Amino acid sequence: MSELNALFRKRIGISEHEAITFDKLDTVLEKAALSIPFENLRVIEGKTTAITKENVASKILLHREGGLCYELNSLLYFFLIENGFDAVLTRGVVYRPAEQQYLEIGKTHLTILLAHAGQTYLVDTGFGGNLPLKPVPLSGEVVSSANGEFRVRKENSEHGDHVLEMKLKHKDTDWRIGYAFDANKPIAGLSECDEIQAIIVSHEQSPFNKNPLLTKLTASGNITLTNTSFTQWADGVVTKESIDSARFKELAKQHFAWRDWDSYE
Template sequence: MSDLNVLFRKRIGIPEDETITFSTLDRVLEKTAKTFPFENLCNIENKTKDITEESLLQKMLVRNEGGLCYELNSLLYLFLLENGFHVTLVRGDVYKPETGEYQSLGRTHLTILLKHGEQTYLVDTGFGANLPLKPVPLTGETVTSATGQFRVINADTGPGDYRLELKLKHKDKEWRIGYAFDSTRPVSDLGEASEIQSIIARHPDSPFNKSRMVTKLTDRGNVTLTPHSLTRWEDGVVTKESIDEKRFKELLGELFTN
């Protein structure tokens, strides 16, 4: 068993001798989502490194940090590959519901496609608090989890042949687009993750190079930390606390380092 496999299991709390199957993948995804923060701290602090298996291992399994989609899903991809799953990485375009358009950054979302039997599924642990927590089949079938409802449908128009749609629990009354992706263009190697990282870190329209942000799912919802506030969603109720830099550092350690 590789170091990555051992350390990933240790961080999310799964025994080394447990065989991970498709039927137990829900549990793995939920534990992963509640362990690894979605955060941009390295971008803001100008501490990014090329995305490699070793850099991901050091960042998220040795130093116990989190990351953005190109880190979180790359790490999960390597873990699933190590455990015998047929997986590929693909790139997607994130939709902006406030403008009714896809982001100008292009295909900067990195996600995972998993083949099981005769079916292909979307698996994602790098979409902030918008995580299905289960494999979502590319058939239009609705998948329901603790976070809401999710489906992947054929996209006749837009930047890809499929798109993820979601209705988050306590937040969305109607279906909305998460992102579109192209299932016919698998990522060739982790060098493409480094390319995405460069765009996210430098593009003027990137939402992840302006200010520090850390978020993670919890048993009752999610929690988000910025330099000025701590926001909790718990059972559909939102509370917001104003904080200063000292409190930011305290909360970062208390809530997001495990």
């Protein structure tokens, strides 16, 4: 077993001796969502590195940080390949429901497509609080998880040929678009992840280069921390607290304990 395989299992709490079959992917995705935050701190700090297998494993598994989609899903992709799955990475464009339009910065979402038993599935652990927690078939079938209902719909547009749609538990009453993606255009190499990161770091319309953001799922909902607020969803009840920098560090240490928050400025 490779070091990445062993460390990923340790990070999310799966035995080194457990075989990872397709039927076990629900468990892998749930444990990853509960263990590894979606966060942008290295972007905010100006401390990003090239997206390589070694760098992503070091950041998330050795230093126990989180990451953005191009880090979280590339790491999961490496784990899936090492456990015998047929998977590729592909790019997508995130939809902003408040503006009713796709992000103008382009295909900056990285996700995974997995082939199994004659079907293709979308697998994503890098979409913040919007995670399906299960493989979602491209056939249009609805899958349900602790986080809501999810489906993939075929739709050709300038943004891709399919869209992921969702109804998040306790939040959505109607289907809404998460992102569009290309099912037949896998990335050519990790250099495309560097391209995504460069846009996220430098583009004026990037949603992740202005203020710190940390979020992850919990057993009863999710938590989101920024430099000005702390929001908790627990069994459908939302609470929001306005915070200052001292409270930010306190909450970060309490809920995202994998980092040396005393050194964070």
